[in-house]
Amino acid sequence: MRLRNVKNAKEILESSKYFVKNPEEFKGSWKSVFNNDNPIMIEIGMGKGMFLKNMAKNHPEWNFIGIEKYESVLVRGVENLEEEQLENVRVMCIDAKEIENYLSSEVDSLYLNFSDPWPKKRHHKRRLTHESFLKEYDKVFKSNAHIILKTDNDSLFEFSLMSLCNYGYKFEKIVLDLWNSKEENIRTEYEEKFGNMGFKIKYLEAYKKLEVERNLKR
Amino acid sequence: MRLRNVKNAKEILESSKYFVKNPEEFKGSWKSVFNNDNPIMIEIGMGKGMFLKNMAKNHPEWNFIGIEKYESVLVRGVENLEEEQLENVRVMCIDAKEIENYLSSEVDSLYLNFSDPWPKKRHHKRRLTHESFLKEYDKVFKSNAHIILKTDNDSLFEFSLMSLCNYGYKFEKIVLDLWNSKEENIRTEYEEKFGNMGFKIKYLEAYKKLEVERNLKR
Numbered sequence: 240m241r242l243r244n245v246k247n248a249k250e251i252l253e254s255s256k257y258f259v260k261n262p263e264e265f266k267g268s269w270k271s272v273f274n275n276d277n278p279i280m281i282e283i284g285m286g287k288g289m290f291l292k293n294m295a296k297n298h299p300e301w302n303f304i305g306i307e308k309y310e311s312v313l314v315r316g317v318e319n320l321e322e323e324q325l326e327n328v329r330v331m332c333i334d335a336k337e338i339e340n341y342l343s344s345e346v347d348s349l350y351l352n353f354s355d356p357w358p359k360k361r362h363h364k365r366r367l368t369h370e371s372f373l374k375e376y377d378k379v380f381k382s383n384a385h386i387i388l389k390t391d392n393d394s395l396f397e398f399s400l401m402s403l404c405n406y407g408y409k410f411e412k413i414v415l416d417l418w419n420s421k422e423e424n425i426r427t428e429y430e431e432k433f434g435n436m437g438f439k440i441k442y443l444e445a446y447k448k449l450e451v452e453r454n455l456k457r
Numbered sequence: 458m459r460l461r462n463v464k465n466a467k468e469i470l471e472s473s474k475y476f477v478k479n480p481e482e483f484k485g486s487w488k489s490v491f492n493n494d495n496p497i498m499i500e501i502g503m504g505k506g507m508f509l510k511n512m513a514k515n516h517p518e519w520n521f522i523g524i525e526k527y528e529s530v531l532v533r534g535v536e537n538l539e540e541e542q543l544e545n546v547r548v549m550c551i552d553a554k555e556i557e558n559y560l561s562s563e564v565d566s567l568y569l570n571f572s573d574p575w576p577k578k579r580h581h582k583r584r585l586t587h588e589s590f591l592k593e594y595d596k597v598f599k600s601n602a603h604i605i606l607k608t609d610n611d612s613l614f615e616f617s618l619m620s621l622c623n624y625g626y627k628f629e630k631i632v633l634d635l636w637n638s639k640e641e642n643i644r645t646e647y648e649e650k651f652g653n654m655g656f657k658i659k660y661l662e663a664y665k666k667l668e669v670e671r672n673l674k675r
Contacts, residue, residue, distance in 0.1 A: 397631040404622040413615040415633070441633075 248310040252332065255317045262331040267343040272329060273302040278347035281306060281379075283335045283367060284354050288316030290427045294350075295328045297425065301347075305330040306338070335367060335375070342379040349376060349386045353429045356392040368399035373406045377449060384408065384447040389417065389430065391438040400443065408445040417442040466528040470550065473535045480549040485561040490547060491520040496565035499524060499597075501553045501585060502572050506534030508645045512568075513546045515643065519565075523548035524556070553585060553593070560597040567594060567604045571647045574610035586617035591624045595667060602626065602665040607635065607648065609656040618661065626663040635660040 245251070252258045259265065265272055269279055278301050285291050285305035295303045305328065307313040313332050320328060333341055354367045364371060368388065377384060386403065390396050400413070414420045417440040424442075426434070434440050463469070470476045477483065483490055487497055496519050503509050503523035513521045523546065525531040531550050538546060551559055572585045582589060586606065595602060604621065608614050618631070632638045635658040642660075644652070652658050 393633045397633055400618060400622075400631050401628040404618075405627045409623045410619040413618050415611045415615055 245311040245314045248314045251314050252310060252317060255321060257317055257320045257325075257328055257330050258313075259329050259331045262333060262341045266341055267345060269302070269304065269342065269345055273327060275302070277302050277327070279304065279345055279381075280348045280350065281342070281346050282350040282352065283338075284308070284352065285316050285330065286312060286352075287428050288319040288330075289431075290350070290352055290425055291316070291328060291330075292320055292323060292325070293425045295325045296323060299327055301327065303328045304342075306335060307332060308334050335372065338375050339378045344379070345381055346379045347381055347385060349380075349384075351386065351388040351390075352427045353390055353392075354388075354395065356390070356395040358394060363398065366395060366398060366402075368395075368402045370402060370406055373402065373408075377452075380449055382450050384445075384449055386443075386445045388443050388445075389427075389440055391430070391433050391440055393441075396441040396443075403443070403445045406447075408447045411444040411446055412442065413444075414442040415439065463529040463532045466532045469532050470528060470535060473539060475535055475538045475543075475546055475548050476531075477547050477549045480551060480559045484559055485563060487520070487522065487560065487563055491545060493520070495520050495545070497522065497563055497599075498566045498568065499560070499564050500568040500570065501556075502526070502570065503534050503548065504530060504570075505646050506537040506548075508568070508570055508643055509534070509546060509548075510538055510541060510543070511643045513543045514541060517545055519545065521546045522560075524553060525550060526552050553590065556593050557596045562597070563599055564597045565599055565603060567598075567602075569604065569606040569608075570645045571608055571610075572606075572613065574608070574613040576612060581616065584613060584616060584620075586613075586620045588620060588624055591620065591626075595670075598667055600666075600668050602663075602667055604661075604663045606661050606663075607645075608659055609648070609651050611659075614659040614661075621661070621663045624665075626665045629662040629664055630660065632660040633657065 253260060270276055280301050281304045282291050283306045285307045288305060291303055291305045307316060310332055313330060316330060351367050357363060357365045388399055414422055417424055418434055430440055471478060488494055498519050499522045500509050501524045503525045509521055509523045525534060528550055534548060569585050575581060575583045606617055632640055635642055636652055648658055
């Protein structure tokens, strides 16, 4: 996403009820933030937050944590969320690389929507489905790993399919043309724009049993 | 492929040096047919044989066995092969379901080119990447299972990615637009026609270690 410097970003964030200022304090105990035992879904790279807002509205039975690396982007996300009164959403400004410092064995599903495709080969290790990230995600999932990904980028989709499968994930769904399928779909801002320009939206859902792996490691 | 009844199909096949009349006799000993130890590649559903012919010409260091269910189609394939003098190709007229009666622990790679997509859900078990077929293929591969698939059909490609991964295959390559990639590619008749009409050709290469599995079963 194109970044513009936003004045007073920090102040705007800190004044929002959705923003969690010291997220490291809730590692392993996010359910206390939401004050219930509902499943916890996270979105890495929440951008302007349209997906997060609409998912939270449609699914009051789930909790959502939006993750965004850049304060200036997260400000737009928070402004979007402020249009609604939602009890089941929080956001934090952290780098996905360091997710294990903020979450521990408590996440049910992870959404990756239109992540940066990092087209150059030498940058592929920065892709959010690179093995090094998948290893981090293992630490934050509750019992099973469950990743839901959307992208319009062929190369990122090919890479993600390979990386997930070769890391031990199995696939629940693969859809090469989401908009022309019968799948339920909440669109992101980016998706709305590029889907309407004719780019095909690709979708996958992958899962991996963690309990077995964790028991083996004991 | 559209089927036309071909007069004297059986006679035409039996008069060709490429056609193996009693393939069950060579189960486990196909290298004696080729009289060498070169890798053995099979194509299930060879159709008119353009892929098989050109692969055999380009790769004299490999042996090829073309498999086709319908005599009337195989006749066209054999006529195509007759244009060349190839020592490294044979064809047989069998149903892929019964492949274990004709081959045993001797195949290096399996090509599936533009297989019937069987669009109706109740027919998905007929798809050549359905689990029931993958189980049969396990019996014919030498040490590692290795499947190379091309299709223009989204639904068959999605299904094949899921079926292969969930059965334990890993991916070496996934390409969503083969013609616009740098991959080497020998086209089939079908591919030539539908690729030129603008359909995107999807490609995958998947492998699975069989030695481990076989040792575990002992």
